[in-house]
Amino acid sequence: MAIFIDEYLKRLKSSVEFAYKNVPLYREKLTHMIDICSFENMQKLPILNKTDFENKPVPYISGLPLDKLAVSFTTSGTTGHPFFVYLSYEDFKNWLIAKAYDALTNFISINDSDVVVNVLGYGLTQAGYEYDFAAMEAGAQVYPAGPGILTPSRETIQILRDNNATAIFVTPSYALRLAEVASEMDVDLTGLKIKKMLVTGETLTPAARGRIETSWGTEVYDVIGMVELGVFGVECKLHSGLHILSKYLFPEVINPDTFSPAEHGMGELVMTTIGRFGMPFVRYDTRDIVSMKYKACSCGVSGPMIEEHYGRSDGMIKVKGKAVYPAYVEQLLLSMPELGSEYQIVVEHGIYGDNILVRAEAQKGTKADESLREIISKRMREALGVNLKIEIVNYKELPRMNGWKAKRIVEVNVR
Numbered sequence: 001m002a003i004f005i006d007e008y009l010k011r012l013k014s015s016v017e018f019a020y021k022n023v024p025l026y027r028e029k030l031t032h033m034i035d036i037c038s039f040e041n042m043q044k045l046p047i048l049n050k051t052d053f054e055n056k057p058v059p060y061i062s063g064l065p066l067d068k069l070a071v072s073f074t075t076s077g078t079t080g081h082p083f084f085v086y087l088s089y090e091d092f093k094n095w096l097i098a099k100a101y102d103a104l105t106n107f108i109s110i111n112d113s114d115v116v117v118n119v120l121g122y123g124l125t126q127a128g129y130e131y132d133f134a135a136m137e138a139g140a141q142v143y144p145a146g147p148g149i150l151t152p153s154r155e156t157i158q159i160l161r162d163n164n165a166t167a168i169f170v171t172p173s174y175a176l177r178l179a180e181v182a183s184e185m186d187v188d189l190t191g192l193k194i195k196k197m198l199v200t201g202e203t204l205t206p207a208a209r210g211r212i213e214t215s216w217g218t219e220v221y222d223v224i225g226m227v228e229l230g231v232f233g234v235e236c237k238l239h240s241g242l243h244i245l246s247k248y249l250f251p252e253v254i255n256p257d258t259f260s261p262a263e264h265g266m267g268e269l270v271m272t273t274i275g276r277f278g279m280p281f282v283r284y285d286t287r288d289i290v291s292m293k294y295k296a297c298s299c300g301v302s303g304p305m306i307e308e309h310y311g312r313s314d315g316m317i318k319v320k321g322k323a324v325y326p327a328y329v330e331q332l333l334l335s336m337p338e339l340g341s342e343y344q345i346v347v348e349h350g351i352y353g354d355n356i357l358v359r360a361e362a363q364k365g366t367k368a369d370e371s372l373r374e375i376i377s378k379r380m381r382e383a384l385g386v387n388l389k390i391e392i393v394n395y396k397e398l399p400r401m402n403g404w405k406a407k408r409i410v411e412v413n414v415r
Contacts (some may be wrong), residue, residue, distance in 0.1 A: 001088070011274050012036060012250050016045070019280040022063040022347070023132060025052065026282060042252065042283065047270055047286040048260055054081045063277050070278075073126040075227045085126075085227055088278040095276045096126070096230045099248045100134035103234040106301070107243060108196055108221045110167060112139025117160055119170040119178075119200065121404040127201060130230055130405075131169050147174060147404035153181040164193050171201040172208045175408035176341040179215035190217030198223055200231070203311050203327040208335035211341060224288070224309060227269055228281060233306050236299040243297065248274055251304050252283070253292045256313060260316050266291040268313055287313045299396050315409075317347055319356055322386040332383050333360050338372060340364060341396045344405040344407075348414045354388050355414075357389040361398050368392040 013036035019026040020033045031053070034044050053061055062069060070089040075082045087096060104110040111159055116135045122128035123153075128146060135142050143159055150158075157176060160168065170178070175197065182189050197216060200223040209220055219343040224242055225231035232249050233242030244251050250272040253262040269288040273281045289310040296302040311327040318324070333343050339360050347356040360376065362368040369392075377390040401407070 008280040009036070009039065010245075012039075012042075012406050013274065013304070015274045015276070015280060016042075016272065017280050017283055020139065022277075023280065024060045025056065030282075032100070039250075042250070042272065044259065045283050047254065047283045047285050048281075049287070050075070050081075051081065054083045058082070058084075058086065062279050064088055068278070072124075073227050074124045086279040087276075091276050092276045093374060094306065095248060095273075096130055097133045097137065098230050100130045102247070103136045103223060103231050104131070104134050104198075105138050106234045107234045108167075108198060108234060109237075109357075110135055110138045110140055110196070113197070114138075114170065115143070115163055115209050116140045116164045116167045117143045117145050117156065117163075117165045118172060119147055119151070119156055119404065120169050122146050122150065125404075126227055126230065127225070131226075133196070135167075135169075142149070146245065147402065149402040149404075153178055154185060157182050157185055157187055160192055160194065161187060167198070168194055169200070171405050172199045172204050173202060173341075173408075174404060175199060175212045175216065176208065177401055177406075178339070179212070184214075189215060194218045196221065200225055203309060203330075205327055205331040205334065207331045207347075208341075211334055223310075224306065226286060227271065228284060229286070229295060232271060233309075236297060236301065240297065240298065240301050241293065242309065243301055244304040244306065246303045248276075250274060251292060254285075256285075263296045264291070265293060265307075287315075289313055292376040317354060317356060319354060319357075319386050319388070322384070324356060324384060324386065324388075328384065329358060329380075329388075330408070333358070334378075334382055336376065338363055338366050339376070339392075340395055342400070344398060345407060346408050347411045349411065352412045355389065357391060358394060359391045359398065361393055361395055364395045366395070368394045368397075 016036055020030050029046050068088050069162045070085045071092055071107045072086050074084050118132055120127040131143050132142050145156050197218050197220045204222045212220055224233040233244050240378045252270040253265055253267045255262045255269050256268045269286045269290045271284050291307045293305050293307045311325045316323050316325050333339055340363050343360040373390055374391045381387055
């Protein structure tokens with residue numbers, strides 16, 4: 001164990017030193033290089049976030065010359081401005097895909113007997129490519145269907161059925177949308193051969209997991225990642241937390257107010273890449289609110305694990321001084337059998353602060369009347385401790401998604 005820790009610390013130190021020597025941004029932010037002789041010494045380095053990389057020229061944020069960069073992906077821009085992330089071919093093959101391969105094979109057991117339908121995003125987002133290449137490396141046969149904007153949802157259901165798919169890679173919201181489409185087609189998803197579902201791209205709430213597992217009749221594996229870092233956490237078969245892929249990343253959990261290590265392991269997740277050169281990240285604040293544990297999992301894999309993922313700090317909405325996380329709202333809505341799976345959170349920006357209007361669909365066959373609205377409003381108020389405006393609409397009145405992520409948050413000015 002001591003040899004492993006020494007080697008890991010050596011790789012971490014080498015990665016930080018590379019960033020300092022080769023990335024102008026880090027030479028400016030770090031001001032001077034410290035000796036990374038212990039994991040605690042990492043705490044002496046500054047923490048960076050998206051704003052440090054936004055609107056910056058490539059040579060300022062990259063560790064390699066332009067002619068060594070092979071591929072670029074962009075962040076979603078759902079919070080802040082999108083910015084491009086750069087990888088060399090070696091980064092893409094030996095870091096991004098290798099990391100995803102480890103997640104698929106060591107935790108989800110994707111192998112050469114699997115037929116995978118991947119409906120994650122393509123284009124300038126990397127998720128589709130990341131998991132396609134990793135699944136092929138594992139020996140699986142892959143159908144890169146992409147989301148509804150590329151392949152109509154009905155066609156995706158047909159692909160799943162006609163090709164005896166055993167696994168699907170999807171966001172939680174699109175898994176629910178596909179279940180709705182399958183119902184309209186009179187296709188029983190539980191009768192298909194799908195045994196494994198990888199969900200990523202959105203916070204997976206327990207209520208969403210329950211609905212997905214019921215409608216699909218398959219095992220759901222939660223995977224967490226972001227464009228900047230690729231996949232970094234994955235559930236094993238025990239589903240007792242997300243294993244950090246610490247061979248490739250060094251995780252820390254900080255108190256976002258003091259930037260010191262978080263007490264009891266709950267705070268914002270900060271990551272440092274190990275062995276990535278095109279665009280390394282040193283103490284990058286993911287803004288993910290997590291609780292971390294450091295003990296061996298019963299599955300036999302040791303190392304840091306995310307015990308709970310609560311959402312993003314920059315996705316939090318303040319209503320009358322009360323913090324409201326969209327994931328909490330979803331958990332409440334999807335745990336109510338009277339409601340369907342579609343909803344919108346309308347953030348109304350006013351002169352005296354923000355208000356939230358929650359628009360939710362009644363379940364198919366349930367009438368959206370005032371009595372139902374009052375019931376839902378009372379449950380939300382009791383659970384969140386704050387009054388939210390609630391609007392219940394009839395089934396299929398809210399817009400359906402075409403992309404690989406649902407647009408749940410809508411912002412309007414009411415000044």
